[in-house]
Amino acid sequence: MAKVTNETQSRIATVGRASLAVFLCILYLIPVVWMFSTAFKPRKAIISIPPQVFFTPTLEGFVGLFYKRSTLTPAQMEQYQQRTDLSWAERVALEQGLAITRQSDYVGQLRNSLIIAGGSTVLAVGMGLLSAYAFSRFRIKGQADLEFFILSTRMLPPVVVTIPIFLMYRRLGLYDTHFGLILLYTVFNLSLSVWLLKGFIDEIPKEYEEAALIDGYSRLQAFWKIVLPQAITGIAATTVFCLIFAWNEYAFALMLTSNRARTAPPSIPSVIGTSGVDWAAIAAGSLLFLIPVVIVVFALRRYLLRGITFGAIRQ
């Protein structure tokens, strides 16, 4: 009897815990869902009272994000309505009484984000992989100190090094260039990259390479043909963590770029509509920015812990 009540009790406890967890999770995701829905809301629905959950979706936000628009006079409106060569974006704008004048800066900034995040990630993972291999397989003088040095660079508050780097970049002509930011993000990702990859490479048995070396492989061949394929999941996980950092970075981009190489994060706050803050456009920009990250979070859930603890803790 006692055993049965115990079991029922523990089942009730589990159900209670689970429902509380589900409730908290829903509460947690409201802002994310709200961002998603705002991106597709018409202007009136965004500022409606009480907040609207159901609405007719529109792409106004995305048009506002990608294009600069101007208000049409009634006469121009009529003229526009008779035209048949309008693109989908122009038709969406027309419904709000707006005409598209030109592409917004956001497109270029999104491209900058892609170039800089991509370039720095390739460099950080590539260099990190080589260093991680050296740390993992060779005896290195002062290895512990060197490893600590690499780790400590990540602990340094960026604000402390930004000023000298700003001066250095101005002198070298790297201010407001893609290469400048790529280099900087590479440096800030290197510590994570080395530490994560070292953990993954440590797990590959040395015997594989030793056998290959005996078979006449050179060290480089063994690295290329044996270690790399085995480390591929680690490389993938590291790549994505570096990408997320570079993709989301704001402070350096704000301080070290102006027009040419400015990335999206410092730009999204300045997306201003034709009249006041264009929340739909901001939500659309945020959503486009968030989607890749959400995909990544799901793809990587097994490695998340390793990624955010520098690989120090293995799941």
Added chain:
Amino acid sequence: MQSAPANTSTSQPAGSRRPLTLSDPAIKYLFLWPTVLLLIAFNVFPLFYSLYLSFTDFRAIANQPPNWIGIQNYSDILNDEQLWVYFRNTGRFVVTAVALETLVGFGIALLLRSKFWGSGVITTLILIPMMSAPVVVGLFWKLIFNPNYGIFNYLLGFAAGKGPDWIGDGDLAMWAIIIVDVWMWSPYVMLLSLAGLSAIPDYIYEAADIDRASPPYQFFRITLPQVAPLLLIAILFRTIEAFKAFDLVMGLTGGGPGDATEMVSVQLYRIAFLGQFNTGKASALAYIILVIIIGVSNLYIKYLNKVKAG
């Protein structure tokens, strides 16, 4: 996988030489030095350079070489009443936000500790805020906090326009930042707590059950001490990060209203990159921040070692 070396060796007969063969030491240095040099160039050199600048009156926009002015910048900063306000703001934010994150994160970890159907998905979904760009998060919460059409007040049950103005009110704006920071970063504490919880062996609890130890006793005598090291690491990292808070503040309040939410990191940005470009003074402030962060980290690490030693 096991046969990889054997397989590839057939395609590459023993003894064949590629043009590029390097000795092990050569490879070691070739693999290592680019990383180390780059890190030195971007971390060690700037650190010394800004230390020097902090003793000068250098302005990045003036075409004048730096003049040595001794500890003038430091004494200016330490005597500046206004800067102390910013330090107080930062301190209030760090302590409150990190404390709440620890409670919420650890609480959720306890809920998700033993698996149930869907617990994995929930764990993953909760991590989304943490992985998104803080400036975008801050910006978007501005809409959520809007007193007229934001959903935050609506969900709290206020009629439109009747609820508190979270961003516009000097006392509440700090809480707005804290709420968003807790929303964003509690999952971090949760993730580390989960790792700590999963490492506690079951037999400890089984032994405690046999001894009829009460659940609170088990929690305070087994669970908490066992998770403490990882929890402290989470708190340490969060404290450092919260001290550097910049993106979120810029996106959400921009330091306002007035200077109710102005943090030292934001102030540093203003001194260094806006208006007068007061590079020397900004470097001095940056160094003060660095010393505080190192000091706090050391305190934590000492405490952490004590906890680990039992």
